Amino acid sequence: MAGKNSFRNHSERKLLVLVDMDQVLCDFEMRLLQEFQSRHPNDPFIPLEERRTFYARDQYAKIRADLADNIRDIYNSEGFFRDLPEIPGACDAMKELKEMEGVDVFICSSPLTSYEFCLKEKFQWIEEHLGQEWLDKIILTKDKTVANGHVLIDDRPNIKGAIRKPIWEHVVFTACHNVHSDIRGKRRLDNWTDGSWRDLILDLQMRV
Ligand SMILES: Nc1ncnc2c1ncn2[C@H]1C[C@H](O)[C@@H](COP(=O)(O)O)O1
């Protein structure tokens, strides 16, 4: 009988890896801060090492309500998602993952509800940074708990949705806002550059 952490119920024996975009492949927080400082040089800002909430606007709202509105205006602007910088090593790791035997990798991202630019620009970012063939590897959903996979690599510490116990193991990708979060026994992946992601994948593959 399959145990709690076993993946034996899956019909395919490939490891299905879901990878988030914002703050895992692309640096949402750094660009948000740079743009905020450039547009509002006289307003207080939150340095990345002092970020705590998942949504930046929630932390800015505690300083002043209008700062939260300014933050939202930035990520709703044309070009914001298209021009996000890459998290170091992310694209090389994704390309290597895609070529790994016994691994199938998908990008799993939640678009903003105000989708005017965000939706299209997520596709543009993927095409520019990873290549056209990755356009077939995109799962865009407001509810990641309904996505099927063995593992979801995502910076959001608490991922909630319609399914109370999602099928995937959530590996928390370390980000400025979650360094101090209580992740309750979940594993972390700190970066794409020190090679530890390969150990994680090997470990997960042993259980497929
Ligand atoms: N740190 C963030 N502050 C505000 N909004 C954010 C942050 N990270 C992501 N978002 C937005 C942008 C995305 O469209 C959605 C969901 O992001 P995801 O990385 O897929 O959980 O929230």
Ligand SMILES: [Mg+2]
């Ligand atoms: Mg994210």
